[in-house]
Amino acid sequence: MSALGADEAIVALYTAQYRSLVRLAALLLHDTAAAEDVVQDAFVATHKSWRRLRDPENALAYLRQSVVNRSRSRLRHLKVEDRKAPRPMPDAPSAEYGALNAVERSDVMTALRGLPRRQREVLVLRYYSDLTEAQIADALEISNGAVKSHASRGIAALRDSLESQR
Amino acid sequence: MSTDDREMERLLREALATEADMVHPEGDGLMRIQQRIGARNRQRRWLRPVLVLGSVVVVAVVAVGGVTIARHGDKAKVSPTNPGTGSDAFPAQGIFPFTTAAEEADWEQQYADGHSPWPSDPEAVATSWVPNYLKAKDVDQLVSKEQTATVADVTLGRDQSEGGLQPVVVVHLVKFHQAWIVTGASDPTDQLRISTPGAGDTVSSPLTVSGPGFGVDEVAKVELRDAETPSLIATAPTDGFGSGTSEWSTTLSFSQPQSAAGVVVAMTMSAADGGIAKLAAEKVDFGAAPPPSAGAAFYGVQGGVIEAFNESGRPEGPVALAGDEGTVMEVHKVGGRLYFTARTGDCITSLYSVAATGGTPAAVATADRDYGIVGFDVSTDGKQVTYFESSGCNQSEAGMGRLVFANLAEGTTRHIDFPSEPPVIVGDPVWEPDGVHVDAFVRTGMQGYLARYDATHGDNETPSHYACGEFDPATQLTGALTTDADGTLWFAGQTGSSMQVLSCKDGQPNVELTIPVNGSPTSLAVDLSGDILLTGSDGKVWLGSAGKTPAELPAGARVSSVTW
Numbered sequence: 001m002s003a004l005g006a007d008e009a010i011v012a013l014y015t016a017q018y019r020s021l022v023r024l025a026a027l028l029l030h031d032t033a034a035a036e037d038v039v040q041d042a043f044v045a046t047h048k049s050w051r052r053l054r055d056p057e058n059a060l061a062y063l064r065q066s067v068v069n070r071s072r073s074r075l076r077h078l079k080v081e082d083r084k085a086p087r088p089m090p091d092a093p094s095a096e097y098g099a100l101n102a103v104e105r106s107d108v109m110t111a112l113r114g115l116p117r118r119q120r121e122v123l124v125l126r127y128y129s130d131l132t133e134a135q136i137a138d139a140l141e142i143s144n145g146a147v148k149s150h151a152s153r154g155i156a157a158l159r160d161s162l163e164s165q166r
Numbered sequence: 167m168s169t170d171d172r173e174m175e176r177l178l179r180e181a182l183a184t185e186a187d188m189v190h191p192e193g194d195g196l197m198r199i200q201q202r203i204g205a206r207n208r209q210r211r212w213l214r215p216v217l218v219l220g221s222v223v224v225v226a227v228v229a230v231g232g233v234t235i236a237r238h239g240d241k242a243k244v245s246p247t248n249p250g251t252g253s254d255a256f257p258a259q260g261i262f263p264f265t266t267a268a269e270e271a272d273w274e275q276q277y278a279d280g281h282s283p284w285p286s287d288p289e290a291v292a293t294s295w296v297p298n299y300l301k302a303k304d305v306d307q308l309v310s311k312e313q314t315a316t317v318a319d320v321t322l323g324r325d326q327s328e329g330g331l332q333p334v335v336v337v338h339l340v341k342f343h344q345a346w347i348v349t350g351a352s353d354p355t356d357q358l359r360i361s362t363p364g365a366g367d368t369v370s371s372p373l374t375v376s377g378p379g380f381g382v383d384e385v386a387k388v389e390l391r392d393a394e395t396p397s398l399i400a401t402a403p404t405d406g407f408g409s410g411t412s413e414w415s416t417t418l419s420f421s422q423p424q425s426a427a428g429v430v431v432a433m434t435m436s437a438a439d440g441g442i443a444k445l446a447a448e449k450v451d452f453g454a455a456p457p458p459s460a461g462a463a464f465y466g467v468q469g470g471v472i473e474a475f476n477e478s479g480r481p482e483g484p485v486a487l488a489g490d491e492g493t494v495m496e497v498h499k500v501g502g503r504l505y506f507t508a509r510t511g512d513c514i515t516s517l518y519s520v521a522a523t524g525g526t527p528a529a530v531a532t533a534d535r536d537y538g539i540v541g542f543d544v545s546t547d548g549k550q551v552t553y554f555e556s557s558g559c560n561q562s563e564a565g566m567g568r569l570v571f572a573n574l575a576e577g578t579t580r581h582i583d584f585p586s587e588p589p590v591i592v593g594d595p596v597w598e599p600d601g602v603h604v605d606a607f608v609r610t611g612m613q614g615y616l617a618r619y620d621a622t623h624g625d626n627e628t629p630s631h632y633a634c635g636e637f638d639p640a641t642q643l644t645g646a647l648t649t650d651a652d653g654t655l656w657f658a659g660q661t662g663s664s665m666q667v668l669s670c671k672d673g674q675p676n677v678e679l680t681i682p683v684n685g686s687p688t689s690l691a692v693d694l695s696g697d698i699l700l701t702g703s704d705g706k707v708w709l710g711s712a713g714k715t716p717a718e719l720p721a722g723a724r725v726s727s728v729t730w
Contacts, residue, residue: 014196014199018195027186040195040199040202047199073511108181109181127175152171156171158178162177
């Protein structure tokens with residue numbers, strides 16, 4: 001049993017994970033303010049469930065799952081309620097970010113957003129969060145095999161989509 | 167993986183990293199989280215010591231469990247009552263799978279024909295009852311079994327992630343003829359017991375439930391359930407019970423159900439993972455059934471709620487639901503209960519049941535992940551449901567469907583896959599009264615047919631193409647289907663200038679009613695005397711019967727689903 005109380009655990013998790021979780025949610029939602037809301041909700045829920053989680057490793061998995069689920073319902077809500085476009089993330093100059101130019105990056109992100117939800121989630125968790133197949137399966141509550149097939153179909157679909165744009 | 171794919175992976179990784187680097191969270195995240203946690207705790211200050219001390223309970227029980235059992239050893243076993251009645255009288259406290267000798271006798275007949283052998287096995291009865299009827303999630307692992315010729319105690323437990331298999335409940339059964347009947351259940355350590363009401367007492371609302379418990383600042387949960395269907399009637403937490411053994415108590419309010427028997431369940435939750443730690447249960451009687459509510463001639467869905475309508479077809483007021491199930495989409499009445507689907511997000515994810523007089527709805531079935539329930543039906547005995555679920559409600563996924571047959575008594579489901587839509591089932595699949603066959607209108611693009619499925623086969627069942635003789639509905643059927651108590655299939659269609667209701671008597675279609683309105687039927691209900699209710703896509707309700715001129719009812723606002 002962990003020696004950490006819920007309050008201390010939340011501070012420790014916040015320090016280590018808040019920024020990367022907000023970025024994960026922002027990639028799924030394409031909206032920074034909504035991403036912060038979602039992640040804060042997930043932290044509050046984790047605090048509430050601390051008695052069941054007890055362990056920082058469990059808590060991180062729970063947090064991640066909670067962020068993905070809440071991002072998904074936020075997207076659905078937007079889609080159903082008013083179909084208003086989420087506030088886009090700021091466009092920053094790209095020169096300092098290496099080889100990929102802004103046009104290419106924006107093409108990849110546009111193609112990514114066009115993928116079915118599951119494929120998009122698997123790709124973001126794998127290529128941004130660097131999770132293993134098992135961790136992704138856990139976060140999305142699907143099988144390892146499904147992770148694998150969503151990932152390979154997602155990559156193929158991205159490639160097709162980019163090729164058709166050129 | 168091709169070079170192209172690797173290149174794509176590299177591009178994606180780089181694009182995601184770049185995109186993510188541009189996201190800079192505000193600096194006040196922690197403060198906002200802490201404020202919200204603090205606000206919640208202020209609201210619920212009284213809960214806090216329980217939460218904090220909760221983890222101690224497990225330790226205390228493990229450490230002194232042996233002592234406690236010894237202390238209560240003299241009155242430990244709440245033995246099955248009336249085990250000595252043998253096979254002559256049906257056990258007075260019989261809960262499951264039968265509550266009367268007549269039900270058991272029906273089963274004996276089926277059993278003799280080689281069907282449904284499970285009630286003859288005490289372990290199968292216990293493992294069906296606890297997870298499926300008491301809805302005690304995950305409590306389905308056999309820990310031990312003690313059995314004589316007439317009495318059995320089956321101990322079931324739950325796999326707790328770190329603690330291994332934990333015993334949760336001892337189910338007490340007695341043998342009646344060839345069936346094993348549950349007569350109650352107790353906590354394996356006998357620390358949690360129900361002393362009021364007594365087993366077999368006749369109860370009414372408000373009902374005070376109390377008993378001894380053991381723990382440190384523990385809170386138990388009490389449920390009153392229907393004995394005959396897996397339905398929750400009422401639930402409430404107990405007051406906290408303090409150090410060591412002490413008395414807990416709570417009061418339940420409920421509307422009197424139509425069924426005669428109920429089950430009172432008390433349970434405590436594990437501090438380790440929130441699952442059920444201990445469970446005790448006993449039978450109660452509800453006395454004479456209440457008269458059906460005077461004004462309700464039929465029910466319908468109006469403005470997202472279930473509305474009762476009087477004999478002249480005017481709305482009498484909504485059926486009061488204590489939960490927050492969302493917007494009601496469709497309703498069917500079976501044996502004094504209303505079964506309904508409701509929507510909270512994009513998809514209709516759950517099917518609920520509630521007493522026709524209102525109360526707290528209980529979830530009966532839940533759609534698979536990413537699927538939504540399109541249409542459903544409940545068998546006449548309330549023990550089976552069939553529904554068509556579709557992923558079409560989730561716009562980012564390709565349309566796939568599944569026709570599901572769920573046996574609530576056995577906790578089993580079978581399904582038939584519709585891997586791409588069309589073909590798709592339109593409207594409700596409907597049970598025939600035999601509880602074996604399900605009829606449905608299958609649309610295949612511009613065409614369609616009336617299919618008849620065998621629910622006991624499932625998986626790769628190929629339907630009989632026509633559920634009604636050689637009748638080929640081609641394009642005119644709408645999916646407004648129902649079966650009446652005699653087993654006759656009824657369906658409604660559109661003919662261009664009117665709506666028609668057809669029955670399938672003697673295996674052939676007969677036009678029973680023509681409604682001179684050009685519309686598409688959305689819902690159909692036929693009662694014992696042959697009175698027909700129909701709703702159209704315009705939300706109007708029509709009442710008619712064979713050979714008589716139909717009348718539009720003064721239902722007021724749009725009605726989207728009707729049931730007698």
